[in-house]
Amino acid sequence: MQVAIKVENVSHKFGDRVALDNITLQVMTGEMYGLLGPNGGGKTTLFRMLCTMLPPTQGTIHLLGKSTSTSAVRAHIGVVFQHPSLDARLTVSENLRHQGHLYGMKGRLLSQRIEEVLNMMSLTDRAKDRVEVLSGGLQRRVELCKSLLHHPEILVFDEPCTGLDPGARRRFWDDLDTLRQTYGTTLVLTTHFIEEAERCDRIGILDRGQLIAEGTPEALKRTVGCEVITLETRDSKSLQLQIEKILDRDVQILDGQVRIVCDDGQRLLAKLYPLLREEVQAMTLSVPTLEDVFVQRTGHGFKVEDQ
Amino acid sequence: MRMAFWLPVVSLWRRELVRFARDRNRLFGAIGQPLVFWLLLGAGFEKSFAPLGITSGYLEYIYPGILLLIVLFTAIFSTISVIEDRREGFMQSVLVAPVSRIGLVLGKVLGGGTLAFLESLIFLVFLVFLDIPISIASLGLTLIFLAVLGITLTALGFAIAWQASSTAGFHAVMTLLLFPMWALSGAFFPAEGASRWLAYLMAINPLTYGMDGLRQSLYLTTSGANTHLWFCGIISVAFAVLTLSAAVWQVCRKRK
Numbered sequence: 001m002q003v004a005i006k007v008e009n010v011s012h013k014f015g016d017r018v019a020l021d022n023i024t025l026q027v028m029t030g031e032m033y034g035l036l037g038p039n040g041g042g043k044t045t046l047f048r049m050l051c052t053m054l055p056p057t058q059g060t061i062h063l064l065g066k067s068t069s070t071s072a073v074r075a076h077i078g079v080v081f082q083h084p085s086l087d088a089r090l091t092v093s094e095n096l097r098h099q100g101h102l103y104g105m106k107g108r109l110l111s112q113r114i115e116e117v118l119n120m121m122s123l124t125d126r127a128k129d130r131v132e133v134l135s136g137g138l139q140r141r142v143e144l145c146k147s148l149l150h151h152p153e154i155l156v157f158d159e160p161c162t163g164l165d166p167g168a169r170r171r172f173w174d175d176l177d178t179l180r181q182t183y184g185t186t187l188v189l190t191t192h193f194i195e196e197a198e199r200c201d202r203i204g205i206l207d208r209g210q211l212i213a214e215g216t217p218e219a220l221k222r223t224v225g226c227e228v229i230t231l232e233t234r235d236s237k238s239l240q241l242q243i244e245k246i247l248d249r250d251v252q253i254l255d256g257q258v259r260i261v262c263d264d265g266q267r268l269l270a271k272l273y274p275l276l277r278e279e280v281q282a283m284t285l286s287v288p289t290l291e292d293v294f295v296q297r298t299g300h301g302f303k304v305e306d307q
Numbered sequence: 308m309r310m311a312f313w314l315p316v317v318s319l320w321r322r323e324l325v326r327f328a329r330d331r332n333r334l335f336g337a338i339g340q341p342l343v344f345w346l347l348l349g350a351g352f353e354k355s356f357a358p359l360g361i362t363s364g365y366l367e368y369i370y371p372g373i374l375l376l377i378v379l380f381t382a383i384f385s386t387i388s389v390i391e392d393r394r395e396g397f398m399q400s401v402l403v404a405p406v407s408r409i410g411l412v413l414g415k416v417l418g419g420g421t422l423a424f425l426e427s428l429i430f431l432v433f434l435v436f437l438d439i440p441i442s443i444a445s446l447g448l449t450l451i452f453l454a455v456l457g458i459t460l461t462a463l464g465f466a467i468a469w470q471a472s473s474t475a476g477f478h479a480v481m482t483l484l485l486f487p488m489w490a491l492s493g494a495f496f497p498a499e500g501a502s503r504w505l506a507y508l509m510a511i512n513p514l515t516y517g518m519d520g521l522r523q524s525l526y527l528t529t530s531g532a533n534t535h536l537w538f539c540g541i542i543s544v545a546f547a548v549l550t551l552s553a554a555v556w557q558v559c560r561k562r563k
Contacts, residue, residue, distance in 0.1 A: 051403045074405040083395035089326050101318035102404035104311045146400065 001028040004154055004186040005050070010059035012045055012209075019045040020056070021209040027202075029153075032180065032187040034200035036290065038302055041206040043190040044082075047158045050188060051079040063154055075103065078152035078185075080143050082159040088132035092123065092142050095131060096149060103150040110149075117145040120182065121175060137168025144175060148183075155179075157189035161196060173199060194290050194302070205294055212297045217290060224288040224296050227265035229272075231258040232282040239279055246275060254291075254301045261292060315406045319414025320421065323385060327422050337381040337426050345373040345433075367437050371522045372494025375514075377430050378423040378456050379489050383481060385419035386464035390471050408558045412465065416554060419461035420454065427453045445527035452521045455543050459517065460485075462550035469557040492518035513549075516542035 005027035012020040020042045027033040035043040048054040049061055052068045066073040086095050093114060100110040118124045121141045131139060140160070147155060161169045179185055189200070197203045198217050205213040205220075213220055233239045236253045243251050243258060247268075251260045262268050265285045273283065294302050327333055349366030356365040392398035401411055431449075434441060463485070471477040489495075491505070492514040498506040509515050520539030523530065 053399075053402055071405060071407075074403060077403070079400065079403045081395075081399050083399070085397055085400040087322065087326070087397045089329050090322070094325070098318050098322055099400065099404075102315045102401060102406050104314060104405070106314060 001030070003027070004029045004031070004064060005033075005188065006060075006062040007046070007050075008060050008062075010046070010049065010056045010061060012049070012054070012057045018209050020049075023059070023206075023209075023211050025204050025211060025214060027186060027188060029186055030180070030184050032176070032189075032199070032201045034197040034203040035188065035190040035206055036192070036194070036197040036203050036294075037190075037206035038192055040208075041192075042209040043192075043206050044158060045209075046206070047156060047188075047190050050156050051077060075150070076153050078147035078150070078155045080140075080147050080155070080157045080160055082162055084139055084143065086131045086139060086142055086146070089130065091128050091130050092118070092134075092145075093127040095142065096146060099146045100149050105150065113149050113151075114145075117148045120148075120178060121145050135168075137164055137171065140164060140168065140172060141175065144172075144179075148179065151183060152185065154186045154188070157187070159191060160189055161191070161193065192302075197290055203290070205290070205297070207294070207298050213293055220290060220293045221288045224292045225261040226263045226287070227261075228286050228288050228292055229260040229262065229265055229269060230282075230284040230286065231260075231272075231276070231280050232256075232284075233258065233280050235279070239276070242276065242279070243272070246272065252295055254295055259292070259295070261288060261296065312407060312410055315401075315404070316410045316414040316417070319401070319411065320418040323415065323418025323422060327385070333384055334426070337377055337384055338429060341373045341376045341380060341430070344376065345369060363438070367439065368497075369495065370433070370437060370439075371525055372489075372492075372518065374427050374430055374453065375456060375492065375494050375518055375521060376489055377427045378453065379460050379485060381423035381426045382419055382457065382460035382464045383485065385422055386415075386461060386468045387474060387477060389415070389465060389468040390474055390477055393469065409555050412462070412551065412554045412558055416458060416462045416465055416551065419464070420457035423457035423461060424450075424454050427457070439525055440528045441525075442528045445524055448524035448527055449521060452517065452524050452540075452543065455547050456517045456521070459543070459547040459550050462547070462554045466550060466553040466557045469554070488512055488514050491515070493522070494518050513542060513546040517546070 003026050005025075007023055007025045010020055010023045011018070023042075023046065035046060037043045045054065049056055049068060050063070052071070052074055055069055061068040063073050064076055066076070087098070090098070096114045096117070097110065100106065100113060105113060114127075115124070118127055121144060123138070123141055123145065126134065126138065131142060134142065161172055164172065176187065180187065189196070191197055200217065202214070202216050203220070204211050213223075231239060231243075236256050236258050239258050240251055240253055243260065247260070251258055253259070260268065269283060269285055291302050345366070349364075349369055352365035352369075356368065388396075389398065393402075428450075467480050467484075468477055471480065491509050491512050493509060498509045498515075501509065516539040520536060520543055523533075523536045523539065527536075
């Protein structure tokens, strides 16, 4: 497998604030790579660099062997922004035609491509509708059509599912599967949704500008432990102290719940239940999530940063 | 290569026109307000203005000024969208496409300039109510000045809007820079009757020469061409090149 994206020692500062701190990562051809992190983690900065909109203060980014500082690389990437980039006053097909012109396509080739992408996203019957009358989910699909017109080798998404209802989200992920099968496109997406990151082949977790973990979701979760016990209580602080005393180890509080990562959850539950029956409202045993990976590596919760 | 340059330019230009055609409010906004302005000021100052040596009456004096105001308003309306478009809208996808930055500016500015030109054409109809003798030469030269001014003011609006962080900021620049530039171009009152410091400001305002050129073109039949008209033309074209370069420079600037 070839390297599609190579990010080497990339740092970026906005004034005195470090947005990215010495990031190095690689994405292979055909891979779906997720940049997971809370808001302010640095993923949007990296996204803007990947789509050539922002030059890094330090380091280099190469897409298909071409530096992002050269404009030649733009012909090979497709970009789907978090905020709509469609002209709401134009129709779906007018938007696509304009996009085609930006990439030097015209005439029969452009008409064929427009038909092809509309067909793939099941939007053929909406071609003549103005974008302003479409639902958020449909607009997102038109955005996807727009980014696919020139058959890019790499597609970059910024928070692709923000603002979409659950149905539209499911549909969006199905669409991604379709286009991966059809074109074998390399996909990079930023997200702060754990469930979305779980669907990627590999993910990089960004926090405060640093890449704190990288790997397949399964491998990352395995590094945490086998199981997680979550305890709901009114006074999490006192329960935390109590458990730490019983187990003689540190446990964490996350979103007002006490979490214990362990290898033998059932045995531990059986041990804790008689001792904490009075204080605890609910006990749950589950497998670790990427959020647990984040908490373990950073020492703080995922959602705290999200405020 | 040449094709690859012009295709996006034409596409961006056409988009401006299509958007405009689908938004009736903009047509009214850019024509209606100057029209009201013209009638109120023209009728209001009609007699009071005579002592300054203007024999035509104020309604006629301010007519070319209102033409320029229409060009200015249309330019502002068509570039104000750039502010949001760039960060969270349509312009994002243009910026990541393999389109030259000069092409981007040209498409947008030619689009806005065309609209400004067309709107001022509509206002030219009111010439029939004024006592200005028009010939093909005077009309032709007037149109040339209107086209150059349309491109100049759209490029200026674009350069300001590109680096404005909010529409509120753009309004501030409009009130403090663009509107005074218009008022101090001779559109509103002649430099001869103004205070010396104001007359000085008017002399260094590049728009003064566009305004003067426009006025002289309209009266070409009676006053004839002279070296001052040429001078106005040269300054106006130079100012157009300058504002276009400023717009291209803004777009090419690397942002931190």
